[in-house]
Structures are given as structure tokens and as C-alpha cells.
Amino acid sequence: AGLLSAAGDEMVTLQEVEGTTITLHTGITGIQTDAHIVWFNGPEKADKKILISQMFKGETVTEISERFKERLQLDRSSGALTIRNISRNHSGVYLLHVITEDLSSRTFRVSVYAPVSTPIINLSGKRSLLSTESCSLFCSVENGEDVNLSWYRENERISITNNTDLSVPLNLPLQIQHDDNNTYICVSANPVSNKTTSLSISQLC
Known part of the structure; x- marks a missing residue:
């Protein structure tokens, strides 16, 4: 079994400007190539799957929800998720599950803001x-x-x-x-x- 090293299970809070590209860094290294990786998202509770990545017949198959099409990029070695051109309606909770023999999880709360106007x-x-x-x-x-x-x-x-x-x-x-x-x-x-x-x-x- 591959070993996972991680930064802890506390929720990570991020505050970002809309229109930018952000990466949810997991602090995990050494994910096995056959791991099943799932990202969830929701406004207050991460209860909807937005990305599923797994090995099928020796090939990596990744599915992304319509709401995040063309926005998400996954680093399978760490589980890190990059979100391009993030908008305010992408604010919420993000949850990562890395499933091998064990389950590793990470939770993020992302708040996206518009830049303020000039007074x-x-x-x-x-x-x-x-x-x-x-x-x-x-x-x-x-x-x-x-x-x-x-x-x-x-x-x-x-x-x-x-x-x-x-x-x-x-x-x-x-x-x-x-x-x-x-x-x-x-x-x-x-x-x-x-x-x-x-x-x-x-x-x-």
C-alpha cells in the first residue's frame, strides 16, 4: 500500500477574488495510481460530486459536473484541485475523498468576492x-x-x-x-x- 502524508484534517479557509485561478492544495503526497479520487461541493455542506477520477482498464477516467465544466483540473499525485476563472457562485465548502485501502479526506471553505468599487x-x-x-x-x-x-x-x-x-x-x-x-x-x-x-x-x- 502507498503511504499518504498529510497536513491534518482541519478545515482550510480561503478568500479569493472572482475571476482568478485558485488551487486547493491538499498536503497529501504519494497517492497510489489506482486511487479513486472524488471532490464534493456545496454552499454550506459538500454534498454534491463535482469531480470523480479513477483507473479503468489501465486508463485514468475523470468526470466533471456540468457546473464546473472547463474550470477544473486535478493533480492525481496529490489530489489538489485547480479552479479556473472562479466566480462568486463557486463560494462554499469543498471536500476531497481519496479512496485506497483507507480513506483520506480534506475540507476547504472558499469565499469568493468581487473587487470593491472606488469610493x-x-x-x-x-x-x-x-x-x-x-x-x-x-x-x-x-x-x-x-x-x-x-x-x-x-x-x-x-x-x-x-x-x-x-x-x-x-x-x-x-x-x-x-x-x-x-x-x-x-x-x-x-x-x-x-x-x-x-x-x-x-x-x-
């Missing part, structure tokens, strides 16, 4: 009575999964907002003095990307 800084519609001394602004950005919007003064974050209602854009106000010489930056971010917009006080205020 926009605007002057608030109504000027206050103190507008000769201060300036009211707001930063806004299109909302998305796990998106945060923050104001930074120099390198220090001074405010942050998010909203689980993804249909509502994120807005974050800021009030500053006209003679404020600090550098202000608005940052939109999610787990895989961030975009920044710098505030030009002289242009907006």
Missing part, C-alpha cells in the same frame, strides 16, 4: 451656519459582501461603517475645518481588495 467623496448638500469655518463631506461606495468604508486621518482610522443590506450604498460623513492641514483618505475594503480616494480640501471646501 467617491462629495460635499454634503446643505451647508451649516458655520460653513465659513467648517466643511461637511461624505464618502460613499457601492455596497457588497463584507465591505467596510472608513475615513483615515493621516494613518489613523477615525470612523468606519458597513451594512448587511447590500442594496444600500455605504455613506460615511466627515466634518473638518477649512484650515485643517491633515491628510484625509477614504478607503473601501473587503477581505480581498481595497480602494482609496484622497480628500482635496481646497477643491471641495
Whole structure:
């Protein structure tokens, strides 16, 4: 029997940008050539077969589900699965079974995100009575999964907002003095990307 060396059975968590190619590395080496390899996938539970690879009459036969056609590539020596051009609807749990005399398994949770949009800084519609001394602004950005919007003064974050209602854009106000010489930056971010917009006080205020 071939020996398997593995990195452990804990779930591996991956966060990826949509449109990229990712590989689920298994930490397994030395898989026997006649092993039966199966990958499963599902949103919360990996309960649907998406790839089956086995030896049949001396030839390797690999079947891939329609949902993942042209996207998957298997490394039979390790069981590693490469997913090309991954999209947000490929987020979920992935489970590997390597079946020989024994069963080896690996579990992955993959979260796929769109890149965040660039935030926009605007002057608030109504000027206050103190507008000769201060300036009211707001930063806004299109909302998305796990998106945060923050104001930074120099390198220090001074405010942050998010909203689980993804249909509502994120807005974050800021009030500053006209003679404020600090550098202000608005940052939109999610787990895989961030975009920044710098505030030009002289242009907006």
C-alpha cells in the first residue's frame, strides 16, 4: 500500500477574488495510481460530486459536473484541485475523498468576492451656519459582501461603517475645518481588495 502524508484534517479557509485561478492544495503526497479520487461541493455542506477520477482498464477516467465544466483540473499525485476563472457562485465548502485501502479526506471553505468599487467623496448638500469655518463631506461606495468604508486621518482610522443590506450604498460623513492641514483618505475594503480616494480640501471646501 502507498503511504499518504498529510497536513491534518482541519478545515482550510480561503478568500479569493472572482475571476482568478485558485488551487486547493491538499498536503497529501504519494497517492497510489489506482486511487479513486472524488471532490464534493456545496454552499454550506459538500454534498454534491463535482469531480470523480479513477483507473479503468489501465486508463485514468475523470468526470466533471456540468457546473464546473472547463474550470477544473486535478493533480492525481496529490489530489489538489485547480479552479479556473472562479466566480462568486463557486463560494462554499469543498471536500476531497481519496479512496485506497483507507480513506483520506480534506475540507476547504472558499469565499469568493468581487473587487470593491472606488469610493467617491462629495460635499454634503446643505451647508451649516458655520460653513465659513467648517466643511461637511461624505464618502460613499457601492455596497457588497463584507465591505467596510472608513475615513483615515493621516494613518489613523477615525470612523468606519458597513451594512448587511447590500442594496444600500455605504455613506460615511466627515466634518473638518477649512484650515485643517491633515491628510484625509477614504478607503473601501473587503477581505480581498481595497480602494482609496484622497480628500482635496481646497477643491471641495
